[in-house]
Amino acid sequence: MKMSKRYTRAAALLAVLSLVVAACGDDDDDDAGGDAVETTTAATAGETGTTTGEAAGPAGELEGAVNIVAWAGYIEDGTTDSAYDWVTAFETDTGCEVTVTTAGTSDEMVSLMTGSDEYDLVTASGDASNRLIAGETVVPVDLNRIPSYATVDERLKDAPWYTVGTDHYGVPYQWGSNVLMYNTEAFPEPPTSWSVVFEAGELPDGESNEGRVQAYDGPIYIADAALYLMATQPDLGITDPYALNQEQFDAAIELLTAQRDLVSRYWHDVTVQIDDFTNEGIVASSSWPYQVNTLVAAGAPIASTVPEEGATGWADTTMLSAAAPHPNCAYAWMEWSLNPKVQGDVAAWFGSAPAVPDGCTGSELLGPQGCATNGFDNFDQIRFWKTPQADCFGAGTDCIPYSTWTEEYQAVMNG
Amino acid sequence: MLWLGGVYLGSLLGLVWQSFYTFDDFAGKVRHDLGFDTWERLWSNETNRIIVGRTVLMALAVTIACAMLAYPLAYFMARYATRRVKAVLLFLAIMPLWSNYLVRVYSWKLIMAKEGALPWSLDKVGLGKGLEWALDLPYIGGQGLTFSLLGQFIVFTYVWLPYMVLPVHAALERVPRSFVEAAGDLGARPATVFRSVIWPLALPGVVAGSIFTFSLTLGDYIVPTIIGNSKPVIGAQVYVYQGVAGNLPLAAAFTFVPIAIMAVYLTIAKRLGAFEAL
Numbered sequence: 001m002k003m004s005k006r007y008t009r010a011a012a013l014l015a016v017l018s019l020v021v022a023a024c025g026d027d028d029d030d031d032a033g034g035d036a037v038e039t040t041t042a043a044t045a046g047e048t049g050t051t052t053g054e055a056a057g058p059a060g061e062l063e064g065a066v067n068i069v070a071w072a073g074y075i076e077d078g079t080t081d082s083a084y085d086w087v088t089a090f091e092t093d094t095g096c097e098v099t100v101t102t103a104g105t106s107d108e109m110v111s112l113m114t115g116s117d118e119y120d121l122v123t124a125s126g127d128a129s130n131r132l133i134a135g136e137t138v139v140p141v142d143l144n145r146i147p148s149y150a151t152v153d154e155r156l157k158d159a160p161w162y163t164v165g166t167d168h169y170g171v172p173y174q175w176g177s178n179v180l181m182y183n184t185e186a187f188p189e190p191p192t193s194w195s196v197v198f199e200a201g202e203l204p205d206g207e208s209n210e211g212r213v214q215a216y217d218g219p220i221y222i223a224d225a226a227l228y229l230m231a232t233q234p235d236l237g238i239t240d241p242y243a244l245n246q247e248q249f250d251a252a253i254e255l256l257t258a259q260r261d262l263v264s265r266y267w268h269d270v271t272v273q274i275d276d277f278t279n280e281g282i283v284a285s286s287s288w289p290y291q292v293n294t295l296v297a298a299g300a301p302i303a304s305t306v307p308e309e310g311a312t313g314w315a316d317t318t319m320l321s322a323a324a325p326h327p328n329c330a331y332a333w334m335e336w337s338l339n340p341k342v343q344g345d346v347a348a349w350f351g352s353a354p355a356v357p358d359g360c361t362g363s364e365l366l367g368p369q370g371c372a373t374n375g376f377d378n379f380d381q382i383r384f385w386k387t388p389q390a391d392c393f394g395a396g397t398d399c400i401p402y403s404t405w406t407e408e409y410q411a412v413m414n415g
Numbered sequence: 416m417l418w419l420g421g422v423y424l425g426s427l428l429g430l431v432w433q434s435f436y437t438f439d440d441f442a443g444k445v446r447h448d449l450g451f452d453t454w455e456r457l458w459s460n461e462t463n464r465i466i467v468g469r470t471v472l473m474a475l476a477v478t479i480a481c482a483m484l485a486y487p488l489a490y491f492m493a494r495y496a497t498r499r500v501k502a503v504l505l506f507l508a509i510m511p512l513w514s515n516y517l518v519r520v521y522s523w524k525l526i527m528a529k530e531g532a533l534p535w536s537l538d539k540v541g542l543g544k545g546l547e548w549a550l551d552l553p554y555i556g557g558q559g560l561t562f563s564l565l566g567q568f569i570v571f572t573y574v575w576l577p578y579m580v581l582p583v584h585a586a587l588e589r590v591p592r593s594f595v596e597a598a599g600d601l602g603a604r605p606a607t608v609f610r611s612v613i614w615p616l617a618l619p620g621v622v623a624g625s626i627f628t629f630s631l632t633l634g635d636y637i638v639p640t641i642i643g644n645s646k647p648v649i650g651a652q653v654y655v656y657q658g659v660a661g662n663l664p665l666a667a668a669f670t671f672v673p674i675a676i677m678a679v680y681l682t683i684a685k686r687l688g689a690f691e692a693l
Contacts, residue, residue, distance in 0.1 A: 211558040211562075217640070217645060219655075263645070264557060264558045264559070264562040264644060264645075265561075265562050265643070265644055265645045266645040268640065269640060269641065271521070272524070272640070272641055275521075275524060275525070275528070279525065279528035279529060279530050279531065280528055280529050280559060280561065280562070281529055281559075403438060403662050406655060406656065406662070407460065407462070410462055410466075410647055410652065410655065411462040413645050413646065413647055414462045414465055414466060414646055414647055415644075415646060
C-alpha cells in the first residue's frame with residue numbers, strides 16, 4: 001500500500017493498456033513445456049501444514065516460467081535503466097522466464113491473486129498479506145528449499161505479517177519507513193519531532209510553518225497522527241496507532257483538522273512532492289526515502305530524519321500462491337530474491353531497506369551509505385502498516401474500521 | 416449497435432446492482448445483501464454534498480470560461496480568416512491534443528509555480544499586485560497559484576479548450592453568409608445581426624462544446640491532485656472509495672452522481688439542439 005500511490009497514475013495507465021493488450025492477443029506462453037511437471041509433485045507436505053502439496057512439495061523440474069504480481073519498480077529487468085536488472089541473470093541461470101504484473105494498491109494485489117491460477121508469487125505489504133493468508137490464497141513455503149532464509153534480517157524472521165504459528169507464508173523482500181523530509185536551509189538542525197508538521201508554530205528560520213508543510217493524501221496518515229499523539233498525549237492510552245477506539249480516533253482527527261490550516265496541498269504523487277519542495281517553498285513533510293534520494297541526487301538542500309516519536313512504514317513479503325502453476329520456478333525466485341546483490345539493487349532502485357543485511361554491502365548501486373539513507377537503522381522506531389480493523393486485530397471490538405478512516409480523512413481534507 | 420448498447424447498458428446495470436450491496440465495516444468486505452444503506456450514506460454525509468457542489472461549480476466555471484475564450488476565436492476563424500490562416504489556427508487549436516495530457520498539466524504546474532514563468536511575467540508587466548489580490552480572495556485563492564482553485568480553474572480551462580473551439584467553429588461555419596447579408600440589407604446593425612441571427616444559429620455549437628468541457632471537468636480526478644488545495648472532487652472520491660477503501664458499493668453509488676448530473680445536462684442540451692451541431 002505504501003508505495004502504491006506513488007504509482008497510482010502509472011497503474012491507471014497500465015490498467016487501460018492491459019485492457020488493450022488483453023483484447024489484442026491472449027497468448028499463453030507461460031505454460032511452455034511445463035504441463036507434465038506440475039502434477040508430479042505429490043501431496044507430501046503434511047508437515048508444513050498445507051493440503052495443497054503441489055506448492056510446497058519437494059523440488060521438481062523447473063517449469064520454464066514464473067509469474068509475479070509486484071509493485072511497480074520492484075522487479076526490474078533493465079528496460080527502465082540498464083544498470084538495474086535482477087531478472088536477466090535469474091532467467092539465464094534457471095531458464096524460468098519472469099513475467100511481472102504490476103499492481104497499484106494492496107486491494108488490487110488481493111483481487112489479482114484471489115481465485116486466480118495464473119500467478120505464482122505476490123510481493124504483498126503488511127495489510128494485504130494477512131488478508132491473503134486468511135483467504136487461503138497463499139500457502140506456507142518449505143523453508144528447507146530456500147536456504148538463504150537463514151541470511152534474512154533477524155528482526156524480520158517470523159514476523160507476524162507472514163508467519164502463523166510455525167508456518168511461513170513466504171519470505172521477506174523489502175521494507176521501508178516513512179521519513180520526515182526537510183529543507184536544510186529552513187532547518188539548520190534536524191527537527192526532532194513531527195510537531196513541525198502537526199502544530200502551528202515558528203520554524204528555526206523564523207517564519208511560520210503555515211503553508212510550508214505537507215501531509216500524506218491517504219487515510220492511513222491518521223496513523224501518523226495517532227503515533228504523534230502516543231508521545232504527546234499519553235493519557236489517550238494509544239498502544240497501536242492502527243487500533244484506535246472512538247476517543248483516540250477523534251483526538252487524531254482533531255489534530256489533523258487543525259493541521260489542515262497549515263497544509264496547502266496534500267501529497268500522494270511523488271513527482272508533485274518533489275516539485276513542491278523544489279519550486280513551491282515547501283520545507284517539511286512526511287515522505288519516502290525515494291523522494292529524499294531523488295532530491296539529494298539533484299543537489300537540493302534536503303535531508304530526512306525519523307523524529308523521536310518514531311514513524312510508520314511498510315514491510316513486503318514474497319508470498320506463494322495456493323494455485324501457483326510454476327511452484328519450482330517460484331521457489332527458485334524466492335531463493336534468488338534473497339541474494340545480497342539483488343536485495344541491495346532493489347533497495348537502491350526503490351529507496352527501501354533490504355530484508356537481508358548483507359544486501360547493504362552487496363550492491364554497488366546502493367553504495368556504502370545506502371542502507372543508512374534508506375532507514376535501515378530505524379527498524380525499532382517503525383510501526384508497520386496494517387489495515388485497521390473493527391476487532392482491533394483480535395484484541396477487542398470497539399476499534400474504528402478502515403472505511404471510517406477513509407470517510408473521516410476525506411472530511412478532513414475537505415476542510 | 417445493439418451489441419454496443421447491450422455492453423454499455425449491461426455494465427451500467429451492473430454498477431447500479433453493486434451500489435445496492437452493503438459494505439461491512441467490521442470485516443471491511445462487501446456483503447451481497449441488497450439494501451439502501453449505501454445510498455443513505457451517500458446523501459447523509461455532508462462532506463459528499465460539499466464535494467459534489469464544488470465539482471459542479473468548477474465544471475460550470477470552466478465551461479463558461481471555455482465558451483468565452485473559444486467563441487471569439489472560432490468566430491474569427493469562421494468569418495474573417497483566410498483559408499490559410501484558418502488552417503493554421505485550427506492546427507494550433509488541435510495541436511495540444513497531440514501531447515500527453517499529463518505532460519501538459521505538469522508543465523502548467525511549473526509555469527504557475529512560485530518561481531515559475533507566469534508569476535514572474537505578471538510581476539514584470541506590473542500585474543504582480545493583481546495576482547496577489549486574486550490569491551487573497553477567499554475560497555478560490557491560496558498560498559500560490561498551483562495551490563489554489565484559481566490555478567486549477569486555469570489548467571482545466573486550458574486542457575479542455577480545444578473541445579469547445581471545434582464544435583463552436585463548426586456551428587459558426589454553417590451559418591449561411593446569405594442570412595447575414597440579408598439581415599444587413601434589411602437594415603440591421605452588426606450588433607443586431609449578431610444577436611438575432613448569428614448567436615441563435617451558433618448556440619447549438621456552444622452547447623455541444625459545453626457538454627464536453629462540463630462532463631470532462633466533472634469526472635476528472637488527475638488535475639485536482641496535481642493543482643489545487645487537495646480539496647476532494649467527485650472523481651477522486653470514487654477512486655478513494657473503490658481503490659483504497661475497497662468500498663465498491665459506495666464508489667458505485669457515487670458514480671451515479673455525475674451520471675445523474677449529465678443526464679439532466681444532456682436533456683437540456685438536446686432541447687437547445689446541441690446534437691444537431693455535433
